[in-house]
Amino acid sequence: MLYKNPKLIGSKIIDCVPLQGPCPLDCPDCFYNRPGAFYAPLDEPVMPPVEETKKLLVRINSGGDSCVNMDEVIALTSCYGDKFYNTSLPNTLPNIDYGKFPGPVVFTCNGRDIDHDFYRLEDLSNVMFVRVKVNSWNYDLVDKAVRYYTSREVPVVLTCMRYYTESLVARKVDYEWRKHILNSYWILKDRIWREIWLRYRDNGLVFSCASPRSSLCKDCHNCYTLYQAKKVGYSLGTLRFIKAAQAVNFDPVLAGGKNVFLICPVRGMSTEQEDFIKRYIDRLKDAGKTVHWPAVDTDQGSSEWNICLQNGKAILTCDEVHVFWDPASGVSKFDLGMAFMLNLIKGIMGMRLPVSLINLDVLADRQVEKSFEGLLGKWKHEVVSWHE
Numbered sequence: 001m002l003y004k005n006p007k008l009i010g011s012k013i014i015d016c017v018p019l020q021g022p023c024p025l026d027c028p029d030c031f032y033n034r035p036g037a038f039y040a041p042l043d044e045p046v047m048p049p050v051e052e053t054k055k056l057l058v059r060i061n062s063g064g065d066s067c068v069n070m071d072e073v074i075a076l077t078s079c080y081g082d083k084f085y086n087t088s089l090p091n092t093l094p095n096i097d098y099g100k101f102p103g104p105v106v107f108t109c110n111g112r113d114i115d116h117d118f119y120r121l122e123d124l125s126n127v128m129f130v131r132v133k134v135n136s137w138n139y140d141l142v143d144k145a146v147r148y149y150t151s152r153e154v155p156v157v158l159t160c161m162r163y164y165t166e167s168l169v170a171r172k173v174d175y176e177w178r179k180h181i182l183n184s185y186w187i188l189k190d191r192i193w194r195e196i197w198l199r200y201r202d203n204g205l206v207f208s209c210a211s212p213r214s215s216l217c218k219d220c221h222n223c224y225t226l227y228q229a230k231k232v233g234y235s236l237g238t239l240r241f242i243k244a245a246q247a248v249n250f251d252p253v254l255a256g257g258k259n260v261f262l263i264c265p266v267r268g269m270s271t272e273q274e275d276f277i278k279r280y281i282d283r284l285k286d287a288g289k290t291v292h293w294p295a296v297d298t299d300q301g302s303s304e305w306n307i308c309l310q311n312g313k314a315i316l317t318c319d320e321v322h323v324f325w326d327p328a329s330g331v332s333k334f335d336l337g338m339a340f341m342l343n344l345i346k347g348i349m350g351m352r353l354p355v356s357l358i359n360l361d362v363l364a365d366r367q368v369e370k371s372f373e374g375l376l377g378k379w380k381h382e383v384v385s386w387h388e
């Protein structure tokens with residue numbers, strides 16, 4: 001039977017755990033080895049049929065470690081196309097050569113010693129990103145790890161620790177006991193998670209594994225987008241864009257502005273798009289914002305001139321623009337142009353018009369150089385200058 005990881009449902013990732021049995025590394029409080037905590041029994045491997053992995057990215061060893069019995073892991077997974085390998089064993093150890101893997105590696109640099117030290121890899125050539133485990137008392141270590149890896153232009157994904165064993169939680173005030181996917185844990189409170197994210201808001205190479213908004217991979221996309229970025233070669237624009245796309249998971253509730261103008265398709269909007277946008281608007285309203293949604297708040301029965309005029313006036317009075325980007329939507333390009341001009345005008349006054357991207361799936365695998373997506377990524381993070 002093929003067991004499916006519920007965290008991955010709806011995402012472009014599929015799990016493969018090629019070797020059966022508990023992980024011999026047995027890191028402290030690891031859920032994988034705890035009986036019944038993993039979504040599949042440990043006495044059989046998780047090997048999806050190759051047919052099922054077409055157009056998906058195979059994540060190898062979400063439990064277990066790809067550098068344990070490395071040759072066997074490589075042989076068993078050679079049938080898959082797009083894939084990456086998880087490990088917490090550094091390539092500074094004898095017999096560990098990431099270059100042997102036929103896919104990039106995600107390395108957890110503080111897998112065993114979460115609080116005191118992290119491994120510093122020197123050969124980063126086949127590393128897709130470095131995962132750093134975060135809790136509310138290891139900020140100094142995280143700062144150092146972030147500095148070490150991002151100064152070498154390697155993306156870092158922060159992963160908030162969840163604890164099953166209560167005695168391991170050094171700052172109980174920052175944690176609460178609640179369910180995550182299948183099991184309950186001591187989980188970092190959302191407010192603390194946002195604070196941690198804000199520490200690295202301006203570092204375009206630091207990402208968060210999931211967000212307070214959703215624990216699911218389909219709402220995060222880091223693994224998929226960073227895999228694509230590694231495959232085509234990192235560029236600053238690509239990474240800025242990915243970071244900008246993730247910011248919306250943390251930003252809308254935190255941002256100061258109250259009036260939001262939503263750029264999105266109107267004609268030809270699919271039911272799926274409309275449902276997504278409605279849920280998004282509800283969240284903004286719950287956070288106390290007012291939203292101008294052109295499909296409803298602009299008189300769509302009037303002339304093209306009047307529609308653009310109404311949208312233009314709403315943009316002029318908004319505090320921030322949120323974008324559901326559909327490259328096929330002409331009106332979105334027009335609205336984006338108006339918002340861009342307003343941002344330039346605000347720039348003369350030393351102000352900005354913040355922008356947030358909201359539909360990650362559509363954008364995840366688009367090449368962003370010389371594109372509207374690239375423009376949006378740049379806009380999010382840089383004050384636009386007249387001299388560019």
Ligand code: SF4
Nearest residue numbers: 209210217220222223
């Ligand atoms: S970084 Fe994102 S996509 Fe990767 S495992 Fe975490 S939630 Fe899933």
